[in-house]
Each structure stands twice: as C-alpha cells, then as structure tokens.
Amino acid sequence: MIRCLFLLATFAISMPTVVAQSAFSGMRYRVPTDANTLVMINAEKMFGSEVADRERWNARRQAAYDAGLSALPPDAKEVLLAGRSDLEFGKSIWELALVRLKGDRNVSTVAQRFGGAMDNVEGRTAAKLPNDRYVIQISDDLLGTYTPANRQDVSRWLRKTDTTTTDAEYSPYLVQAFKYATEVGTPIIMAMDVENTLSTELVKSRLEAFQPLKESGVDLGELTKLIAGVKGVTLGVTVTDKTVGAVRVDFSGDAGLLAEIGKPLLIQVLQRQGAMIDDFHDWTPSVSGNTLMLRGTLSTDGARRVMSILELPHELSDSMQLASSPGSDPEGSAKKIAAQQYYNSVTTLIEDLREKPKRDHVKTFGQAAMWYDRYARKIDNLPILKVDEELLNYGSNIAELFRSAEMSMKGVGMRASNRRASNNAGSGGYYYSSGGYRSGYGYNSGGYGPQGYTASVGAGQASLREKGRTDAIITRQERTAGAASVQQIWQVIDQETAGIRRMMTEKYQIEF
Template identity: 25%
Template sequence: MAPRSLNDDTTFSPLQSDDTMSLKIRSFFAIALSLAISFPATAQDEKLELLLNRSPSPPNAMGYVNIGSLNQLMDDAGMSPSVSENVDDFWFISDLDISKLQPKWEAGYATVKQPVEASKLAKRLGGYVDEIANQKVVWSPDQTYFVPGKENRLGMLRPADRSLLTQWINDDRGYNFSSYLQSQSKPPEDYLSLMLAIDLHGAFSPVPMTKKLEGLTSLKSKRPEAVASILASIDGVSVLIGRRGLNECIVRASFSKAPASLEPIAAELLAELMERGGSAAPEVATWKVSTKENVLSLQGPITESTLSGLMGIFSLQDRAQQANNLGTGGSANPSKSEQAAYRSKKYFDDVNKIVEQTRKHSSQTTGALAKWNDARARKIDELGTLGVDDAMIQFGTNVGELLRGNALTVRQGNIDAGKIKANQGLYNGGYYNNSDGYGYDFNSTADYNRVTAAKTRGNAYADYKDALYQIDQLTAATRRTMTEKFQIQF
C-alpha cells in the first residue's frame, strides 16, 4: 500500500486534538524515555508531555526523523542519503538559540540497529562509564552523554553537563512547557519522514522587524509595519515531510493574529527573508500557500541543500550514528593501528561528505554563501578526533579554515561594498572637470551600486572557487598519504 499523504482526509492540523491519532507518537516518546532512562512510567504516563516535562530545562524545539524513509526519499530524488542506515528513528527536544539557529542543549533518543553496551562504547569513544540514579551513562570527549537503553534505544544529551543529565533522569518538578510544542506532538509518526517544531512565541518585536522588512520586493503594496505586526505575533512554526516524496514538504506557521492578508505574498516573502538571513531556499518562492484561521501553510518541493541545512541545525543524530558505527565493523579486538585506520577513514569520509554538501549548495546571495560555509566549517570542528591520525586531523582543520576563511572574506567584501555604496549615495550625477575638459556624468547612484554589487559578487565567488580548488588538492594528497600509511583505500 502506498504511503499515506499528509494531505489525506485524516491529515492532522497544528491544532488538532484527536487523541487516537496522537497516541502512537506520544506513546513512543514516553516508551523511549522510560526504557532509556529507566524511571517508573505507567500506561497513562505514556505521552509526549512526559518527555517535555522531564527535559533538563524548558525546550523550545522538538523533532522526529524516520531515517529509513527519509533516506529512501532522498535516494529517489537522486540525493545523497541523510544518515547511516545504522540508525532507524530519532526523536529530540532542544533549547534553540533562535538568532543563531544553534542549540544551547539537545536531548534525544535513537533506535539503532545494534545494541549499545556502556563499557564497550566508553572504550571505543575514549570516555568513561558513570552512574546516575542506578543508570549507567557514558561520557564522551566530544561533549556528549550517552544513555544506553533497552531494545536498542540510545539516549543522548549534549553538551555533556552532568547536572543537566541528573535533572533529566531524576527531575520530577515538571516544567511549564510550550503549549505550541504540545499541539505539535499530535501527528502520528506513520505519516512522517521528518518533523520539526519550534516555539517562537514572543521571540520577535514588530519594531525592529519593520525596519528589516523595508525594501523587500515581496511586500509590493503592503505596509512594512502592518506585515511586521502579523509576523511578530507568530506562536511557532513546524516543518513536515511525508513519506511519498520530497515534494510533500509542508511549513505551517501559527499566529495569534490572522495571517490571511499575507497569503498572496507569503511564499515570496519567506524566500526573501531566508535569503537575507543567509539561509537561502529559492524553491520556497514557488510553494503553494493557504490559510485557515490563524494558521498559514506553505507546501512544495524541498532541495537537497535546504534539507541538509535543516538537518544540520541539530547534532545528536550524528552522535547516534557515530556511537552505532563504532559498534560495527572491524575485528573483535582491533589493534591500535587498526583502530587508527578505521577512525581516520571515518573522519576522512565525514569531512568529504561535508565538503560535498558545500559544493552542492546553491547560494543566491554572498551573505548566504558566507553563512553556509561558516556552518560547514563548524560541522567539521565538531567531528570526533579521538584516535584519528594527527595528519588527518590537520587535514580537517585545514579544510575548515579554508571554508571559514572564505566566509570571512565574503563578509568583509560585503562590508567594504556597503561603505562604497554609502559614498556613492552622496553623488547623483553632475558636472566634472578633468584633463579632457568639462562634462556631465548622467549615471545614477543605482548604476554605481549595481557595478559595486557585481564586483563584490564576482570577488566572493572567485575566492569560493579558489577555496574549493585548494580543498580538492588537499583531499587528493591526504588520500594518497593515508592509503599508503594504513594500506587501506581512503
């Protein structure tokens, strides 16, 4: 039977309260939590609220990923798989820094192919086994706590703050979590490849937002202050990808003020705002828009670069993959040389995967290019290096520096261009006197600004191509060196 659509008659809505439809995903959160952390839970306690209430501190984001389904959709679309098949499902909650789109902390659970034993995981990661409330946990040098559970479930908390983990395991105080996140816990996982929900209530002020909206072509005849008033009333946003295709991506935004007046411009406005924010997703401008009461929905295809950026916000899925990959492959008692070879090869492959994501990303603006490359460099910084050959670590460092260096060059170029444009704004044409005599310059400020912008873009992308060329040279040299050293093909 074909996968059900998110738009079937039984489709959930952000405000749906059907307990039957919400039972499965809410029950799983509770089951995963109770099995991984081993605290008492009764049948009536099996609900998402239990996970939210027992979080280290109040979360503002949560999500679910069905790895097998998402990988299949990406493969069908000719994209690189998202996450290793060693991970089945992944659930998480987080306190997300909205301005930076970086988690302050993350907590979640994954179902993995292989059972995880605490002592073996600690040995492979170079960490140690600790115990909290009679529960064995593993501290990892990459600032992650792992909580091996029953039935191949693996709990994770990042950063590795023991007090946070203790609160998570023992906490019975109960936080007043977001009503928006509670409403988003309703959809059954059977329909989903990916779900992400973020509470944005009170996150934005209409005053600075009005300034940011000025000059946007998508506003057309709309007054910036009127649009800002609605946008700033946002309660939260969810991203949903079904199981039939990547063209079934749905973004739903819930507001306290009716967003119907934004319907004609919503797709173009969102695309333009994302581009200005450095997270360009040009496909959004083609999405279909609809409104119902205080919910605005957009639906359309999602590209690989946009999906990669979305998945890259949170890191726990990579930690789950790393932990499970370390539990597979190789001999039962590998030598130090074999361990170094395996870890170095894994690190090399991970760096190259990040570089490939960088190469495929299509930024519409130089600002988006800088933000993307800086984020990719940060992903390389976060890769585990324990047991990795020193020369390989230096390779990753060099690649990260090249990407980060390009981001800095682009940003500085944009700053310099802004200064030039400001000076050009003081000149609107006029008479001149030089060795050729008198004359009149009819070029407008806009003409000069376009030339300046074109030069800035050209310099930015030239530096970007040069960085990729240097990365290719480094990759080829490192592959030869490591293959010869460990006698396995890198």
C-alpha cells in the first residue's frame, strides 16, 4: 500500500496554523504502535482549495476513481492509511485504512457487492472479503479495513485501540507527521520511519558508485555515517492557489555534508525506488540542522503521481453504494454500464502503464517491473458487480500479462548475472614483435639504425580482458531478449483488447 513511500515534509509556506478540532478525530489511536508508515489526506480541504476549483478537480474526481487511477473515494472527507512494512525486503506485514465519509454508511453493502461473509468483531459489524481483508464499521461515518484478514489479529487491533490514552509509545517520527496534518493543517502527509534500517556497509557500497560524491570532496566515511543514521522521510503537499510540496529527510546528525550533493543523491534514491516525479528536478534544496529539504511546485501530473502512490481498496468506498434490489433493472442497463465502466477502467490503466516508462524516465528493467505489478493489482481490485463474465476474463488475462512482463523484466538481471558467473572466457595471451635493423662498422664497433621491439600480454591479463568483453555481450543479449519478450506481451495485450472491444460492442450494441 505504501511500499517505497519516501515521505513527507512540513515546509515554510503560508498556511493556517490550526484546523478544525474534528480533523482526523478518533483516528490516531486506531494506529497500532508498531506502525512505520503513515499517510493522511484531508480531502475536504484539498478539494475545497482555489487550485482545485480552477482545475476542476471535483468534476474529475468521480471519473478518475471509476477508472482506477485514483484511490481516493469521491465521498471521502478524511483518509488515514498506516502499515508496518519490512523495509529491507519490501514486504507488507499489516495494513489498515480509515476513511471518514459524508453521512452514515453500512458495511453490509460491502459484503453484498464483493461476496464477503458478514461477521461481528468486538461488537462491530464487519465483513470478511475474499481478498484477505476485513472491512469494519468503526462508527456510523467511519469505516476501516485491515489486512491480512486474520480474525484474531483484527479483534486484538480493535480491542487494543479502543482507547484515547496518550501512554502508548508511538514512533516519535510518525507522531510528528500526525501533527503536520492535525495542527499545521497540511492536506496531504506521507511519512515513513526508517530509523535503524540501513547498515553502514550497505550505505557505503551504494555511495561508492555515486559519481557526484567523487567530484564533491565530501569524505565517504563521514557521509556513510550520516546516511546510515537517517531517521525518516516525509512528503507534504498543500494546496491554495497552487499545489506546493516538500520532501523532508531527517537524520540523527548534522546534515551539512549534503549541502551540495543532497539533491542529486535524493533524486537517485527516488529513481531507484520508482518514486520519482519530474517536478523534483526543479525543486530547491536546503539544509538546516539535521534536515535535508526539497521544496517546489507540483504540476498537475506530479500531483496525480503523488495520489497514485495510494492503493486504498475499492471495497471501502464502495460501501457507500446502496445494494440494488432484485428485478429493479429489467432492461439490463446496469449491466451495460458496469461492462462499459470496467472496460474503460482496464484500457485506461493499460494506456497509462504504456506511457509510464517514458513519462517517468525509467532507466532499468527493475524500476519498470514494479509498476507492472502495481497496475496488475489495480485491475484485480476494480469493482466487478454486474460486470460481464467475458470482460472479467479479459481483465484477469491483462493482469496476468502484466505479471508475465514483470517477471520477464526482473529476470533480465538474474539471467545475465548467472551467465556472467559461469562465463570462464580465457585467453592464452599473445606476443608480437616489429622489425627494425641495426648495423655495425669497424672493429668491435657499435650499431646504428632503428632497433626492433617486442610486446606481450600475459594469459591472466588477456583472460580478464576477454571476460569483460564477453560479459558485456551477455548483458546486451539478455537486455535485448527481455525487451523483445515484453514487446511480444504488449502485442498480445493489444490483440486481446481489440477482440473484447468488438465482442462487447456487438453484444450490447453500444460503443466501447
């Protein structure tokens, strides 16, 4: 959900110093104390801004959500996401979402829509869904989800967080992030506590390959110590007459070493994690005390990228939909609408992913592979009620093709590495000479004229050169094969899309 979340920052810009006391009311203490990631969105404030009105965000909000490009429910007032991730291996241990909606809602509609089973956990109505997620009625207008759907864990979570005590030992970094949203009033806050996650050995090995460091004169050992002591990363976005953001990285020591190289270093990390936004190149860096900051304006595309990081489950917002009565749609118009909407959602995701490598300046197969997996999951999570079976099969096939492309790209580096490891290219060395002549004259005289010369390369050095040459060939071969495989998958995607479009147009007699 919040994987690779590089997060947030408070920033010195004009904004209200306080917000309404009800903002995110009752949410903080629902977050387990072992959380290391936090996202908070004040949707009312964000969509009520001048820039939102000027750029018609509200008008586009429902369409973007229906197409699967935005995870923010159209009827949401406040959203909080939290989780605990294994940051070393990029695995989620648990995730939760809390959404306050406009008006009362009923969780029973979620079970009807997604085929879940109704339950009652700690005195609250709940639905256990097939995708390993519980949806819980926290209060009349506050719904929550928790995954994995282990009933014992969900019960303990609810029981332990049915409190407003301040004694619980939350991550100080996330507590500070919570204050940015509730006291400063920043509409979008994303924060990650990364303290003690980086070893000095890993940091040093990464920094040794960082070219700007070699040219800066900064001491490698001192910079390694600073980076290994990173405490957290925060991203903050505020909206007034324009959209302004900041990335904040906090360290345990003075960050002065990053005055010149902090920005290129941060950008390199974000690119490696697939979290780069083009706007960052134009943002202004600054260092103050133990903090590196990057501030600037977010373009419309940049703001959309920030929102695309979120993967709030559709089940949660779909709980606001009323269940349809049997026989209330005798002409099948709901089925037509559901089919058309599902088709548009999938094809929109296809085109968005097709352009993403170019738009995000992706340089490696590994960076691109992450997005293929993410878009496959977006398709998996699209609403399916009343959707034509043939269309569901199509969507499932596209998701599997995305995953096939992901595995193909991830395999490029592994296959090349295995081949290089077994590449025992050798050479016996070589010897060559070039003539010249020398002549003598007189008794015991010396020679004159150009002298011949010889040169040789030993077997060991020649073998190293040959291995380097053939290793480069292996790498190029695997990259070419990986690109060709992905291209073939895209051809299949285009063929399946064209086929289902013809089929659905003929079946429903409406344009797809």
